[in-house]
Amino acid sequence: MFYEPAKRNHGLPHSPLKAIVAPRPIGWISSLTPAGTANLAPYSFFNLICEVPPLVMFSSLGRKDSVANIEATGEFVCNLAVLDLVDAINLCSAPLPPDQSEFDFAGLEKAPSRLVKPPRVAAAPCALECVYVETIRPRAKDGTLTNAHMIIGEVVGVHIDDGAIVDGRVDIAMLKVLSRCGYLDYGPIERLVERERPPGGGSDLKARAPAA
Template sequence: MFYTTDTNEHGMRHDPFKAIVAPRPIGWIGTKGSDGSRNLSPYSFFNIVSDHPKIVMFSSSGRKHSLKNAEETGEFTASLVSRPLVDKMNASSAPVDYGVDEFALSGLTHKMGSLVDAPFVEEAYAALECRVTQILQPQTLDGGEAESFMVFGQVVAIHISEAIISDGRIDMERARPVARMGYMDYCDGGADVFQLRRPGA
């Protein structure tokens, strides 16, 4: 099969693009509005973009609540979605009105950051506290703008539960991070953990 993306004529029942770029880690983004409301939403367009300094990014398709809050306050958190929390993560993705507290909606406990004024999931095995460094709207080949907004945040603090630490490192089989595949498919990142060493020159 071959097709060009200007026509997107793949002939399949569903667009396969996001199934090719998979698995995608989920950033469970916690923010606090300037009005004091709490927001929690999962984003599968999320990843690390820098290690020195530590910077992560989540991308909002359209102007969603997490983007609004991050713009207004300059802060957000990213909690780890593990397999035991996947149903609550899914509940927090409901398209509710601005100001509805998804922590309460999904039966989760919010905990405020130590350095940022944004909530994270207390039940999560790990969480990142971030301060916004920039927000970009990607450009397209024709000089237009994509319908997405990339929010970059420098990680200023990290929370890790002792429950997933073993022998001086995070045990991924215990952490069981959940990732988004294509369509409605997800995977358990702790189910088949193996190691590879990079070759020398």
């Protein structure tokens, strides 16, 4: 089949686009309202976009509470979404009013952050403390401004549960890190396939000379 997204002429019950661009990491974003209420929401348009400096982004369709909070306070936390927490993550997508906390709604315990004010999800095995950098409003090919708000933040602190580190590496398969797969589907990472990079190719695991 072939279809044009702008015409929505795929003839299927639901758009297949987000199922094709999958799996996608889930940014489980905690923030604070200016009055101090803790907000927590999942975003499937989320990723690490730069390592030096370490920049992450998430994109919200519409200026939702997370966007407003982060722009007002300048801080947020990305909590790692894992299979054991899938029901709580799903609950956090409920359209609650700004003065109601998703932590309470989903029955999640808060944990203090070290360098930013928004709390972490205590049960999340990893979390990234972030400082707000900018908001980008993407445009369509004709220059029309979209209703997407892409928040970029710099990671200033990283929390990792000691039990998540196996042989010096974060074991994301053991943690069953969760991804979004389109429709109402989530997929846990339970198996990894490793390949050496070609000579001269980039790698996350660079060879290091032994210490003198």
